[in-house]
Amino acid sequence: MEILILMLVLWYVGLFFQTFFLHRYAAHQTFTMSKFGERVCFVLTWIFQGSNYLSAYGYGVMHRLHHAYADTEKDPHSPKYDANVFAMMWRTKNVYQDINNKRIEVEPKYTKNVPQWERFDKFASSRGSRLAWAAFYTVFFIVFATAWWHWLFLPVAFFMAPIHGVIINWFAHIYGYVNFKVNDTSKNLLPFDFLMMGESYHNNHHTHSGRANFGVRWFEVDFTYWIMVVLDKLGCIKLNKSA
Known part of the structure; x- marks a missing residue:
């Protein structure tokens, strides 16, 4: 049970910060928040x-x-220009690292207002940090895995x-x-996105990239957006009215 709980937490909470903080905030700025809130999101994304x-x-x-x-x-990741999924993953990794380490020149319009906390990123992205987390997962599995198939979740x-x-x-392409x-x-991968918290409404998002709610039709429930609505009501973030 503990292994399944861990995987659910990593899947959904990790996914939430990826779509909420990295995607809808850093890339598209569909909402604003305080510098303190931004720093909290950096730390929670790392956790x-x-x-x-x-x-x-x-x-x-x-x-x-x-x-x-x-x-x-020029697309950093596309099934149209990558022979297979592993080739795409490798190219994406290289482009991401080149951008993050500023090894390539990027037009200012693509970097404008993108949040960065260089000191924290250097720590959180370090080999030591990644290995420490990998060791934690491994120890967790050693302690709580009770069946051989539990170990299939470790990778x-x-x-x-x-x-x-x-x-x-x-x-979704x-x-x-x-x-x-x-x-x-x-394309929209799932009509009811219980798996990716709204991210799978990819065709909708490519059409209205600045829109906070990725769902368009009545059955396209964007769970991340409704969490954002609650956070907006609580004053933690401020949704852009145009989004």
Whole structure:
């Protein structure tokens, strides 16, 4: 039971901070929050992404490039230009690291207002941090795994964030349905998105990239958006009215 609880926490809470903080805040700025709130999100993203921590700056800039160049040779990740899912993952990793470490020049319009906490990112992205989290997961499994198949979840814990990325950036560009005609292959992967908390409404998002609510049709429930509504009501964030 403990293993399944851990995996659910890593899947959904890690996913929440990926879509809420990295995607909707860092990349698209569909809401605003205080500098303190931003720093809290940095730390919570590190806690719940653990060994696969993604920088808000690296993710935010890369995602803006994805929208600008979707399904072209300049797209950081596209099934159209990568031979297989592993090739796409490898290229995505390299582009992300080049952006995050500022090894490539990026036009200012793609970096404008993207949050960055360089000192924390350096620590959270370090090999030591990633190995420490990997060791924690391993020890947790040693203590709580009671069946051989529990160990099949350990690699998933190690690579949770890339798995989330693959589901959207690969499969949601191949399978699903479309509500809007766009100039790329983005699709809505799930009609009721219980798995990706609204992220799988990818065709909707590519059509209205600045919209906070990724759902459009009555059955397209965006769980992350409704959490954002609650946080807005509580004064933790301020949703942009235009989003």
